[in-house]
Amino acid sequence: MTNLQNIQVQRLSHFSNVDVEVDVLRLDLLHPIVSGNKWFKLQYYLTEAKELGADTITSFGGAYSNHIVATAFAAREAGFKSMGLIRGDQLPTLSPTLSAAVSYGMQLVFISREAYQNKVILKQTHHRQGMYWIEEGGYGALGAKGASEILKVIDTTGYTDILCATGTGTMLSGLISAALPQQRLNGISVLKNHLQMEKEVRALLNSTDAAKPFTILHPYHFGGYAKHPPELISFMKKIWDTEKVPTDIVYTSKLLFAAADLLQTGYFPEKSKVLLIHSGGLQGNASLPPNTLPF
Ligand SMILES: *Cc1c(COP(=O)(O)O)cnc(C)c1O
Numbered sequence: 001m002t003n004l005q006n007i008q009v010q011r012l013s014h015f016s017n018v019d020v021e022v023d024v025l026r027l028d029l030l031h032p033i034v035s036g037n038k039w040f041k042l043q044y045y046l047t048e049a050k051e052l053g054a055d056t057i058t059s060f061g062g063a064y065s066n067h068i069v070a071t072a073f074a075a076r077e078a079g080f081k082s083m084g085l086i087r088g089d090q091l092p093t094l095s096p097t098l099s100a101a102v103s104y105g106m107q108l109v110f111i112s113r114e115a116y117q118n119k120v121i122l123k124q125t126h127h128r129q130g131m132y133w134i135e136e137g138g139y140g141a142l143g144a145k146g147a148s149e150i151l152k153v154i155d156t157t158g159y160t161d162i163l164c165a166t167g168t169g170t171m172l173s174g175l176i177s178a179a180l181p182q183q184r185l186n187g188i189s190v191l192k193n194h195l196q197m198e199k200e201v202r203a204l205l206n207s208t209d210a211a212k213p214f215t216i217l218h219p220y221h222f223g224g225y226a227k228h229p230p231e232l233i234s235f236m237k238k239i240w241d242t243e244k245v246p247t248d249i250v251y252t253s254k255l256l257f258a259a260a261d262l263l264q265t266g267y268f269p270e271k272s273k274v275l276l277i278h279s280g281g282l283q284g285n286a287s288l289p290p291n292t293l294p295f
Pocket residue numbers: 035036037038066067137165166167168169170171172248251252279280281282
C-alpha cells in the first residue's frame with residue numbers, strides 16, 4: 001500500500017550553508033519499490049481508464065523500468081489487469097524490476113529491440129477491447145497533471161528553487177504548473193544532449209504555464225541514461241554516509257550531484273531555500289552487482 005503520510009521533508013545539512021538552505025522531499029518513502037513520481041504520474045491515467053470502462057492498463061518499458069513496475073502496482077491497486085511490452089528478448093531470469101511487476105499481476109510480452117522502436121505498430125498489434133494505453137515513461141499531459149500534486153504533499157510556499165531529475169519531462173511539467181510565481185524551476189536532464197527536452201516539457205502545458213520560465217540543465221548525465229561511472233557511485237556512498245539519503249544510479253544521484261555542484265558554484269542567490277524532489281526509483285539499483293552500495 002502507498003500512504004502519502006510517509007512522505008517527509010528532510011534538511012540536507014551538508015548541502016546547506018549560511019546563505020542557502022537545502023531540503024529534499026522524500027517521495028521514495030511512499031513505497032519501497034514503486035517509484036514515487038511514477039505513482040503520481042499514473043493517477044489521472046487510471047481515472048481516465050475507469051471512465052472509459054477499460055479493464056487492462058498497458059504500457060512499455062525496459063527490464064529496469066521504474067514506470068513498468070509502478071504501472072503494475074498502481075493498476076492492481078485501482079482494480080485493473082496490466083500488461084507490459086518489454087524491450088528486448090526474454091532472458092533466462094527476470095530482472096528484479098520485472099519480477100516485482102509480475103508479482104503485482106502484470107503480464108509481460110517481450111518485444112525485439114527493432115519492433116520496440118515503432119510504438120504505433122505495437123499498439124495496433126497488441127490492442128484488444130478494454131485496453132487502456134499509457135505512453136512509455138508515463139509521458140503526457142495527464143501524467144503532468146498527476147505530478148503537479150507532488151507539490152501539494154507539503155507546504156512549499158517558503159521555497160525559492162525547486163529541482164528535479166528529468167527523463168521524459170513529465171514530472172517537471174507538472175511541477176511548473178503547480179509552482180508559485182516566485183519559484184524557480186530547474187530540471188536536471190539524465191539524458192545526454194537531449195536538447196529538445198525543453199520543447200517536450202512545454203508541449204504538456206497550457207499556454208499560461210508554458211510561458212513560465214524554467215531551466216533544463218544538461219551537464220549532469222554522467223555519460224548518458226543509466227550510465228554510472230565510479231565517481232557517481234562514490235558520490236552516492238558519500239550522500240548515504242553524510243545525509244542518510246539513498247539515491248539511484250539513473251535519476252536521483254545525478255540530481256543531488258547537480259545540486260551540490262550548483263551550490264558550490266554559487267548558482268543559487270543568497271537566502272535561497274532549495275527543494276530537491278527525491279523521486280524514488282531505488283529499485284533501479286538492483287541492476288548493480290551485489291554490495292556495490294551500502295543501502
Ligand atoms: C521516471 C523518473 C524520473 C523522471 O521523470 P519524468 O517525468 O520522466 O521526467 C525521475 N526520477 C525517477 C526516480 C524516475 O523513476
